[in-house]
Amino acid sequence: MSGRDLIIDEVDKLPEELFPELLDFIKFLEVKEENTIHSSQVLSERIFEKIWDNTEDAAYDAL
Numbered sequence: 001m002s003g004r005d006l007i008i009d010e011v012d013k014l015p016e017e018l019f020p021e022l023l024d025f026i027k028f029l030e031v032k033e034e035n036t037i038h039s040s041q042v043l044s045e046r047i048f049e050k051i052w053d054n055t056e057d058a059a060y061d062a063l
Contacts, residue, residue, distance in 0.1 A: 001009075014022065 011022065
């Protein structure tokens, strides 16, 4: 049984009045994932900025 199937089985056991809280948690996880990806991109940009922004490669910047 896949993880998705296990989660669906657990959701099916919950009373419907807990669904709003479950939805809030799912949205929290989505935002957390987006923030993690964004943070990684920002850190990568800072690191690569030193590599990309240099006078030796100025000719490639014009392409």
